[in-house]
Amino acid sequence: MLNPILYYVKLSKENYLRYSKQIILENIGIEGQKRIKTAKILMIGAGGLSCPIMMYLTGCGVGYIGIVDLDKIEVSNLNRQILYNEEHVNKFKVQIAKIQLNKINKDCKIIPHQYKFTSLNSKELIKYYDIIIDTSDNFKTRNTINQICYELSKIYIYGAVDSFCGQMSIFNYKDGIKYNNLYSKYISEDKNCNTNGIIGVTTGYIGTLQAIETIKIITGCKQKLNNKIILCDLINTKTITQKIYSHRIKINKILINKQYIQKLESYTKNKQVVIDIRSNEEFLKRHVKKSINIPLKSFKTHKTLKFLRKYGNQNLICIYCNNIKRSLLISSLLTVNQIQHKLLKTNNKTI
Known part of the structure; x- marks a missing residue:
């Protein structure tokens, strides 16, 4: 749970009306909505996983969403990157994401970081945000996120997809597991995971899981996913939750x-x-x-x-x-x- 000072956070009449359906939820309430309003979320990547996450977080009233990505929108992105359409092809994702998300909720401050996320700029970027959501597609980026989140005590929400399968977990939360407890730091940093086919339903499913876990952490809901990973096989309609141990079995x-x-x-x-x-x-x-x-x-x-x-x-x-x-x-x-x-x-x- 994040611990912002809520005394000075005010909800307007429009806020009460707009978020009334979630404010009446026992796990959110007025205090939870104030926490959502003050939350600062960094999206690393603006692709298939990011789109549903950003849309849901914007819709529920998250105050600040930073987006770091240097890619332009391609026609082949449109089957799963549901924030974009044909008119946006060849335009920068972060710029279009800002425009589209502001249409969903003008009160949400969208901060575009139109550059590539690297080990050189990672610390300067991550330090301004409360929760880091990883939607990248390579191990080098994930290892960098893992290292900097550990150094700065930031919560790292991880998601990955392949074909009809996906996995999702929370790292560095309440002194829990880290990404390197799942994958070795030295495994194939030069490998890109975005080599197989993918359908939008898979990215939407895993992205939605990342979004709800983000909201649960912001509002202080009891976290049952800590030190665990969700493994999904959508083609066979199977979802399992596995325990991950911090003292990871060494892989040579x-x-x-x-x-x-x-x-x-x-x-x-x-x-x-x-x-x-x-x-x-x-x-x-x-x-x-x-x-x-x-x-x-x-x-x-x-x-x-x-x-x-x-x-x-x-x-x-x-x-x-x-x-x-x-x-x-x-x-x-x-x-x-x-x-x-x-x-x-x-x-x-x-x-």
């Missing part, structure tokens, strides 16, 4: 290529098991001797996790895939299930 990175096949094969000895998460077709073309093929989709089953827990007690699980994104997805799943493992990755497309 081993860069490998063709000349290291013998080293990889040695993992099958000395109580180490190599799990190849590629498809059956990829596995049959070429694989490490004695490795076990468990395709990505099979990790969704309880039997797979039960198997890995059983063998993980006596053997070190080594995950291999030539696609870093798939490796990171499985690594996250194993981490939240407290299954110790190593993440093996390659510089080449094939092993």
Whole structure:
């Protein structure tokens, strides 16, 4: 919960009328609405996740919303970035977002930061805001957000999407978990997550979750998501909440290529098991001797996790895939299930 001085915060007659439906809610009330009015939120990114978040936060009366983004609107954005339309193509997102959000609520102060978020400007930018909402699509930006939020004691609300799947969590809240408890600081900072297809329903769903958790923190609602992550599979209509532990199981990175096949094969000895998460077709073309093929989709089953827990007690699980994104997805799943493992990755497309 944020602790602004509310004595001097006044709600106008128009405010009482406009926000009457949420003021009568037990978890908000007049004091909660005053907290919303004084809140300062920073959006990192102005894309698919950001659009529903900004619209809902603006609509409920958040006082200040900063938006940092240097991108222009493209036609391919319009299927999910619902704040924009065809007339806005080739215009800067932050400028159009300001215009569109002011149409929703003219009292909300929209602050555009039309530049790229970097490690050089991050501290100067973040220090002015209460809550940082991450809608970025790369690990380098997320690691920077994580570091600066920790240094400045800022709450970090995280969201990520891929195809019909998404995840959402709250970091650095009441001395809770941090982003690096979910992903290693050193995992693929040069990787961009925005490589697969995406539908607007997925970004809308995860973005809405980020928005409601933001409002709950502002108003002081009891936070049940602290130290947990929400994992959503919308194509199969599944949503689970997993506990994350601050003392994260260490994931060792081993860069490998063709000349290291013998080293990889040695993992099958000395109580180490190599799990190849590629498809059956990829596995049959070429694989490490004695490795076990468990395709990505099979990790969704309880039997797979039960198997890995059983063998993980006596053997070190080594995950291999030539696609870093798939490796990171499985690594996250194993981490939240407290299954110790190593993440093996390659510089080449094939092993």
